[in-house]
Amino acid sequence: MKYSHITSILLYSILVSALFISCQDGQSKNNRQDNKTKHTADSLAEIKKKEIEIEKSKPKKAEDIEISKDLQYDKYTLEDTYPYKDTVRHFQWDKIKERLAFVENFQDGKSVYGVLQNYQNSNGEAPTISNFKRDVYKRVTDSLGTERYQAAPLYSDGETKLPTIYGKDGWLVKLQSSDTLEPVKVEGVSFNGVWEVPKKYLKTIGDSVIFDKVIVVDVTNQNICTLDRTEKGWVVRSMNPSTTGRHKPPHAQETPTGMYVIQEHKSKMFYYKDGTKTYEGYAPFASRFTAGAYIHGVPVNNPKGSIVEYSSTLGTIPRSHMCVRNASSHAQFVYKRSKDFQTLVIIID
Template sequence: MSVYAKLTLFFSCVALVACNPKKETKTDDTAQRRRDSLETIRKAEEEARKRPRTAEDITLNKELAFDKHTLEETYPYKDTSRRFQLDKVKERLAFVENFQRTPATYGILQNHKNKNKEAPLVKKFHRNEYTRISDSLGTERYQSVPLYAVGEVDAPTLYGRDGSLVKLLSSDTVDFVKLEGVSFDGTWEVPKRYIKRIGDTVTFHRVVFVDVTNQNILTVERTGDCEWVIKSMNPATTGRHKPPYAQETPTGIFVVQEKKEKMYYYKDGTTSIEGFAPYASRFTNGAYVHGVPVNNPKGAIIEYSWSLGTIPRSHMCVRNASSHAKFVFDWARKYNSLVVVID
């Protein structure tokens, strides 16, 4: 090999050795940038998971499981139109998604027909048009549960409606249980006899929406994270304000807590059975989602009434077609499904 060739080979090797550290440094920088990018994506995804859900996050598609008497999203009524308030439905579904994102032990406030003892008088009360004692927010004492401010158990501050959903914050082995409202705001103490514990594994993936303004009923079911499908869209008739017997269907969030294939009812002001309502699912006080009333205790079930979807006519209950009431009766699981009443 010539001297020139040897020198050329020598300088080539020197140049190769000199270049290798730069290549290694460049490779290391690329790998670090990739790791940084993955970490940024991971953190962004984690923040997105923690972010409270909003109505915009909810997808709501139609997959009807009940297709009789179905209404469109907007439909004619007399000389105007009515609609399903899907914007409000999505807002409430976002709330349902959010309160279930952290582990909790759930309970239901119960005092149907004062079976767990009449609630004590609240600190500030008045008598309403029905001559019944009510708290400062208008919730009646009858069939309700006393809510005590934490550490102040001399007298309750408010009443909680029968059927309201709560999260239990303390053991139910003591006389008073500390809880956080889901159906209402705040942290309270409640005597344990008014609480039905339903555990920490229950999920609320089936929701019945009742609209007292548009007089309709909608059922939805969860299929994934923020993903819900509409199972039925039907006319309904809710409770009216007419003392001394008929009352409005209260707005709010309640748990389905009792079912009766035939819910017998009395003639107003008496203890005489006047008739029955088929496929009744009770959610608060004496309020049921049920079929068309039959004014004959031994009569046959009536499928439909011209009054459905018109104006409030009931005594607090939510009337709908009897076949739809049966759908709700079979589909909405007790202690596992919600009834959300909106206005």
């Protein structure tokens, strides 16, 4: 009887131990399964994170650009496509998306930016390049057709005697060396190549600027639109008729295509009568982006005259002297929303 009791106790102990081991083993298996699941989830999250980072690092294409409309200026608004005489005109959104993709791609968050400057040769006339040409305006030009007047000289690496090409006033660059050096090495954003430029022709604007406001002028369709970059993509703020520069030597010039930085604002931009130094009138709310080219309101052919709001010639054919004419209230809208050295002007054809 004594041995039977002891045996029962031993059997009970063995059974409890077996149950305990079984529970521990089951719990261990569950923990391993949970850890495996967690590890798999963590791995998937890490892979997804890397995929997002890779996707963000890819250069944007036109089809990646989202454009929506939320107008802040709604006078004289044009449709995407609209009639003009016996044809139709339109906003070239595909081409605009290409330019906006470029704007997003060149901004890497670490570059120091600068702007080439030589308005009215204020920083000194650029040296004459070898093998120069003269255009129909009898001005010296480089092989690309860029005029010497109001331009910055651009030298090939190591060249010190003569510049290779000219850089237009208002062109955007990235600094590749300190702006305390002479000359400064720059990489073109508005143009191609790496060049050296005398520092007196360069305005450094730093590495903190974000180009999120863009004005697009279409010299073919004679229209203008303004856009902001937001968290939801690019948003159109206005769509209006404009009138650009015409080719009429010796005074009137076409509005040059390309990308420029707004450099200066004038509430009244006074202009001379052609071929004289006599003021003929003024253009209101003028925002200068290259050389003598401004986005401005309707010209007033009287230096003391009142502002004119609108002209029936807007949106028709090129008529200006390189500038971009707008309804005066739209020019004021551009004038107020754009900031010097923070707003881009893109001229397309």
